[in-house]
Amino acid sequence: MGKTKVSDISRAGDEQLLELTSLDWMTLPCPSDQPLSIRPLPDEQRSQIEHSLDGISALGIPKPTSKGEEDGLVQSFLNGLRKLLSHDDNWTFWQPLVYSLESCVKCQTCSDACPIYLSSGKQEIYRPTYRGEVLRRIINKYIKKGGRISSKLKGEEIDLNWPTVARLAELAYRCTLCRRCAQWCPLGVDNALISREIRKLFSQELGIAPKELHDFGTIQQLSKGSSTGMTPVAFRDSIEFMEEEIEEITGRRIEIPIDKEGADILLLHNAGEFLSWPDNTEAFAIIFDALGISWTLSSDLAGYDSVNYGVWYDDVQLARIVLTHAEVANKLKVQKILIGECGHAHKTLLVIADRILTGELNIPRESALPLLEDAVCNGRIKLDPSRNDFPVTLHDPCNLVRLTGIVEPQRRIVRKICPQFREMEPHGVENYCCGGGSGFAIMSSRNFPDWKMTVSGRMKFKQVLDAFQDVGDPEAERYVCAPCSNCKGQLRDLLSYYQAREKHSVFYGGLAELIVNAMVDLEQPFIQWEWH
């Protein structure tokens, strides 16, 4: 197959623009260098679902059944595009979108930064600039005055038809919005934002979004209370269970406060912690108890789930959840909201929400990491680093680090309490995404999981293996610290997929767990090395 051109996106029919084969992919160190394959969609799905981009379906878009339906969808896409370019409908991101669309000089510096492009063996359609170029050409030809003539003159070919629209929708979900490309771009062009704006157009105009993000995500969070489906009653039960577990470990009953009006702090956890990693929530409770902090959790709708999947695909859902979180805090009359180990909750509530909340809803919001850093580095709790004497590396969640600028507190903590800490390369604001960013960690429909394990998570897996390269004993437990719930979800799946637990003794977990594991007051180790 020759090099894929921008205009190929308009190619009629089901023919894929890319056949994914592991022969092209970035090599992994032995023994993980086995050829892997991505399951093709079953024939029934192939006949019903759009898959002509790369044979993967993240969205499960049904194929239109008539020409009329196709034309209607293309027209809706164009309407949405006009709205993306309108101040009223897109005041939220008009400026960075237009800047990004108009300022690219095609130096391709960003391509060298993209883990997906690199891991896939430099496939053209995954190049950070590919989506932007498609969108730019459609706007130039179909929205701007005299566009058809000027597009011809410039040689910027593209046809807006249903295959273009369907492929573009899927393509917006082959980017983790890690924004490493934007960090690299000398002109500040943000191709990740372009991916997000395309996702947004599909969600806000055509009602097309991954079920995991929309129906089971933001909608469920706003109607049932959590994107996990956990109800307030189930939440309370899980907290009770955690209190019992804490008692077993510490020998003391520590109350986890819920809905305590007038507490200083409302702690927001990603509800995934309660279900999959309760030890993280327990660790926070133990630390806060040791520090004597006045805090509470909330059992209100969305008050026990810090996630905001809107940040990945829909401004309206994003804003609705932001408002709901602020209202919960307001109702409890807390001084501030503290955000637990969830990267995108940091980015959303600390940074983005600042231009949504007004008046009394603009409650102070802060990361839990500076508080943990203060506890560890200023000796507010007694710690014995020798209890963490195993190899530890630190993953930098994109949303927490590159996108919010919280880089050092977690490092100062692990340096202080983990004698065998080693950085992965690259690290800090230049670290690679776990491959589960922008919702991928929870998107598990059809053959998409295969893609996120083999392609989008490939770079992270390699980094993890490289970080522990010098550890001689194959049995020695290695710990990847990921202070983010979504990253933990992706790491769990990634390490299982490559059997890294069995083959390389790699384990993963959060930051608070490492702190509690080093607490001298605890008689037994807190980290149990049990796979969740």
Added chain:
Amino acid sequence: MSGIVLFFFYGSILICIIASVVRMTKYARAPLHLRWELYRGSSVYELTDWWDRSPPRFGEKLRVVILDILFLREFYHRNRSLWYFLFLFHIGLYLLFLWHLWLLITAVTLPFESAWTGGLAFGHVATLLSLIGGSGILIKRIVDKELSVHYPRIHYLKWVLILLILLGGFLAVVFHFDSNLPELLGYVKAQVTFQDMELKLHPALAPASHVFFVSFWLLYLPFSHVLQISFRYYQHLRWDDVPNRQGSTIERKVKGHLDRPISWAAPHIKSGKRWGEVIGDTEDL
């Protein structure tokens, strides 16, 4: 013909100014957007009670912007092989700009004989730097496959035009003005003071062609990316850390945006109302 050159030259300046103002107004009128920064390192969010800390000062921001523009530092760090030529080209252009400024000021303020004799050499060095840089970029754009990805055909012509301008200017000074500085200054003075209409209406070929190519470039300039980059809006991506305080201008603008109409068509949006109403409505989702 000569009249056309004259008309074209002054017309292109006028169009360049008008189009630039229109384009700049478009960016200046952009609505205040949601925050979306990227960080090169630690941010204010590493601190407790960060909202009480002052954001980075304007002077610091300006210093970084100037260093970025002068030395193209981002290219230096991220794309060194392109940077060598880009840097030569840009530094040459900045120097050429200074040189033209010097020419204009000297032409109208000093007796030509007392003008700085190194002036010509200065101009030649600046032109040479730009020529080497520009040719390097053009060649790289042609031979390096990576640099031709998505690069529009018309941009190759842009580079040829720029090289013609540079070369044309150089040849005009060396051959038409015989590298004679007072003569060159005399010509510039006549141009800017509208003294010698005869010279304007019947310009010699060398300076006329230089002016002709520059006019083309002036027409293109407002539509290139140069203009908005000079705005450096992207600095919002880096340092938009000014918090939205109660009663602030930012808060007033946000409230204004929440009062804008919204018309997205997906059912969950429940459009047809104002942003504020739509995002406050989570019933029956």
